[in-house]
Amino acid sequence: MSSTRFKLIPHPGEMQKEAPAYSLHGRLNIIENNMQISYYLEGELSQLRIPNCAAQSLRQDLLWQCTCLEFFLAAAGNDDYWEYNLSPTGYWNVYHLESYRQGLAEESAYKQLPFNVTRGDQQLSLSLTCALPPSLVTPKCAAGLEFGVSAVLQSSSGELNYWAVAHPSSEPDFHHRAGFCLKLA
Numbered sequence: 001m002s003s004t005r006f007k008l009i010p011h012p013g014e015m016q017k018e019a020p021a022y023s024l025h026g027r028l029n030i031i032e033n034n035m036q037i038s039y040y041l042e043g044e045l046s047q048l049r050i051p052n053c054a055a056q057s058l059r060q061d062l063l064w065q066c067t068c069l070e071f072f073l074a075a076a077g078n079d080d081y082w083e084y085n086l087s088p089t090g091y092w093n094v095y096h097l098e099s100y101r102q103g104l105a106e107e108s109a110y111k112q113l114p115f116n117v118t119r120g121d122q123q124l125s126l127s128l129t130c131a132l133p134p135s136l137v138t139p140k141c142a143a144g145l146e147f148g149v150s151a152v153l154q155s156s157s158g159e160l161n162y163w164a165v166a167h168p169s170s171e172p173d174f175h176h177r178a179g180f181c182l183k184l185a
Contacts, residue, residue, distance in 0.1 A: 002030045002184040006149050008163040011172045024151055024163050028071075030184050033137045038127040039069045039151070045124060049154040050088050053117060057090040059106070067154045069126055074180055075136055076144030081180070082107060082133055086126060088117050096133070101175050109134050147182040150174040 008024040022043035029036040050067050063085040064070065074081035079099040086092050092115070094107040115128035131137075136145070150164040162172035166181045173179070 004028050004182055004184060006165050006182060008149065008151055008165060009167070011162045011164070011167045013170065014161055014172070022153070024153075026149070028147060028149065028182060028184065030132075030145065033132050034129060035073075035132055036127070036129045037071060037149070038125065041069075041124040041151075041153075042122060045119070045121060047156050049156055049158070050119070050124065052089070054090045057092065057112070057114060059093050059113075060087070060091040061093060063087045063091055063093060064152050065160075066152070068152045070150045070152070070174060072148035072150070072174060072180055073133070073136070074146045074177070076146055076183070081175075081177075083175075084113075084128075086113075086115055086128060088119065088124060088126060090115075090117065097175075100177070107133060145184045146177075146180040147184065148174060148180040149182060150179070 005027050006025060022041060024039065024041050026037060026039040048067060067088060069086045071084050072081055081097055083095045083097065092113040094110045094113060095104050096107045097104050113128065113130060115126060118125045148165065153161045153163060155161065164174060164179055166179045168176045168178035
């Protein structure tokens with residue numbers, strides 16, 4: 001088993017002095033051919049737009065246009081990568097990209113992506129356990145997985161704020177490979 005903790009920070013170009021303080025952190029585990037990720041968002045959640053859970057967990061596009069927890073996964077040295085979008089509503093999507101922002105397609109290996117969301121006044125937690133994409137279940141790929149963990153938080157006024165483990169460019173860009181800085185073997 002490989003495991004690491006992470007802490008997300010807001011993009012430096014978007015930090016506001018008057019914005020409520022949040023903590024966004026979690027844990028990432030790889031156990032055989034499965035990955036587990038847990039996010040913990042703490043702070044004044046009433047200042048964020050977080051819709052209630054949907055009656056049914058469905059695949060949906062454009063989740064990053066509102067509050068959404070995300071992660072990106074790649075094998076070291078490969079151009080292609082995967083993007084996972086998890087909405088606190090229960091909606092989700094997984095995309096495979098051929099290279100930087102090119103060849104975006106829904107990953108057909110996932111028919112469902114069940115995850116758990118728990119929400120209180122001051123904390124939201126989201127936990128997912130799922131299989132690795134089939135093409136990453138090889139000894140070569142498993143030897144060098146790279147993750148970028150990120151989130152979009154939408155304020156109650158509608159403004160989007162971008163959080164990540166690392167922000168390698170002057171504009172928010174979760175697809176930038178230098179942001180895939182969590183390495184697990």
